[in-house]
Amino acid sequence: MLYKVAFIGDSGVGKTSLIKAFLGEDIKKVSTTIGVDFYHIRKQGCEIVVWDFAGQKWFREIIIDFLKGAALVVMVFDLSRPSTLINLLKSWLHYVLSISGDKTMVIVVGNKKDIKTIPDEFIEEILYQISQKVNFKMYLQTSALLKENVSNLFQAIFEVVKLLHVIMNEKGKEEINVPSRNF
Amino acid sequence: MCHLGIFDVQFMCPICLKNVRIRVKAADTGEIRRVAIRHLDHVIIVSYDDRGLVRSLDAIRISHQSCDMVDRCPQCGKEICFSFPNENICEQAIVHSDHVVIIYSIRRRYFLEAIELVNEDKEEGYENIVSRICERTSIDYMAYILYKALIEEDKIIFVPKDIVDMLNDLFSKITELKRIVFLPSDTDIEYPTTTAFFKEVVKKLLKLPNQDVITRLNQTVLMLKKLVKMLAKSLREGKINMVCEVFVSINNRDLKETLLLLLREKISNQLYDVLNESCRGLEK
Numbered sequence: 001m002l003y004k005v006a007f008i009g010d011s012g013v014g015k016t017s018l019i020k021a022f023l024g025e026d027i028k029k030v031s032t033t034i035g036v037d038f039y040h041i042r043k044q045g046c047e048i049v050v051w052d053f054a055g056q057k058w059f060r061e062i063i064i065d066f067l068k069g070a071a072l073v074v075m076v077f078d079l080s081r082p083s084t085l086i087n088l089l090k091s092w093l094h095y096v097l098s099i100s101g102d103k104t105m106v107i108v109v110g111n112k113k114d115i116k117t118i119p120d121e122f123i124e125e126i127l128y129q130i131s132q133k134v135n136f137k138m139y140l141q142t143s144a145l146l147k148e149n150v151s152n153l154f155q156a157i158f159e160v161v162k163l164l165h166v167i168m169n170e171k172g173k174e175e176i177n178v179p180s181r182n183f
Numbered sequence: 184m185c186h187l188g189i190f191d192v193q194f195m196c197p198i199c200l201k202n203v204r205i206r207v208k209a210a211d212t213g214e215i216r217r218v219a220i221r222h223l224d225h226v227i228i229v230s231y232d233d234r235g236l237v238r239s240l241d242a243i244r245i246s247h248q249s250c251d252m253v254d255r256c257p258q259c260g261k262e263i264c265f266s267f268p269n270e271n272i273c274e275q276a277i278v279h280s281d282h283v284v285i286i287y288s289i290r291r292r293y294f295l296e297a298i299e300l301v302n303e304d305k306e307e308g309y310e311n312i313v314s315r316i317c318e319r320t321s322i323d324y325m326a327y328i329l330y331k332a333l334i335e336e337d338k339i340i341f342v343p344k345d346i347v348d349m350l351n352d353l354f355s356k357i358t359e360l361k362r363i364v365f366l367p368s369d370t371d372i373e374y375p376t377t378t379a380f381f382k383e384v385v386k387k388l389l390k391l392p393n394q395d396v397i398t399r400l401n402q403t404v405l406m407l408k409k410l411v412k413m414l415a416k417s418l419r420e421g422k423i424n425m426v427c428e429v430f431v432s433i434n435n436r437d438l439k440e441t442l443l444l445l446l447r448e449k450i451s452n453q454l455y456d457v458l459n460e461s462c463r464g465l466e467k
Contacts, residue, residue, distance in 0.1 A: 002425070010238070010239050011230070011238035011239050012215040012230055012232060012239065027213075031232075031234070032238065034402050034405045034406045034409060035402075035405075035406030035407075035409055035410060036406075038413060054406075055238070055239070056238065056239070056402075057239070057240075058387075058399055058402065058403075059406065061435075062406070062435070062438060063406075065432055065433045065434045065435060065438075066429065066432055066433070067432075068431075069428060069432055078215070081215065081217065082294070083228065083239070083241045084239075086274065086287065087241075089272060090272065117296070118294070119294050121292055122287065122289065122292055122293075125289045125290065125292050126272075126289060129271070129272075145213075
């Protein structure tokens, strides 16, 4: 089965860079995403289509409907720009709730670990609030530039998708509510 | 526009909807740089990339100094006083001479950040070519022109005489489209009014400065072309269900219609009929 994984978050936080870093592509050539990009990834017996959403506000209203049907949403922020973290809670979470619903499985990623400025306790507080509203699976800090934790992020994505696959096989295609689990 | 590492960046303030132009230092390759601009009771934090493209705009209200909490500015060390508002999560700004201190707070946790303050460039007026075309015709007509240009790339389009030059000028800058030539027509031009998606795009463009209009138009054209190309490719590969799911997920009826119209030009009638039928089945 093919699973849809959506990457969302403000423009310039590094969503495309994370995907390209995982695919072994040169991230220096990454430019702003126009609308939405798709990546078909087959690994470890899993097949996923990653939907890489543009972060720019101009595109948001046009493309955000495409979030519907996402098995997993990866919310990315920039560890050096606090507003990108706040916008996860103020803006992006609202889209996830209204389009995908509160049962949506969510992974939060703080990218640009190499230039991190936001204190951990501030991040924890926001993560706590996100976890109260969706099916929050985990939080990871990454650096696409240094390729740090990128493979762990995708490993976690595949784990969640595999778990979802097992549950879907057991329950059929009815309502999905996957219990939280540590990775 | 970029001269020797200096960019002219234009955008519309998300609070007072005023056009703003600033002259800023280019960001390093791959870097997102931020500067602050002071408006009446708020500051705008502009994030832009190494190409001078505005990635995000955040408007933050200027805080009235009060003394619930005292700390020091991370840039100049000056004492700052602020209070925790009732809101769960809050951003406040305090303007110092050449920088702005942003206070990010969630419940009673907070942290401070200093961002360089730049002045607005007020030398020249702003013009908006789309708004001028709409004044002489209508928003509906401009939307129709956009739609027609996308469908009929690389062709000649006849339009009213008094907007020929403006359209040729505008479309010469929409580099994502193949060259379109606009020629004057002596007769009245009739046009359909079914291009609601483009009407919304035109409405959003009306207040932007020209530089922004060109960027947004190029991005919109590129996005639609990319989506249609992806959908057409998937259909040819037999992934009809995937394409149907994309269409079913689109709540915006106008966007759905526009994509279908554009897709119709790229695939066979037979494939289009199969798509229509499958989508109807999925919607049920």
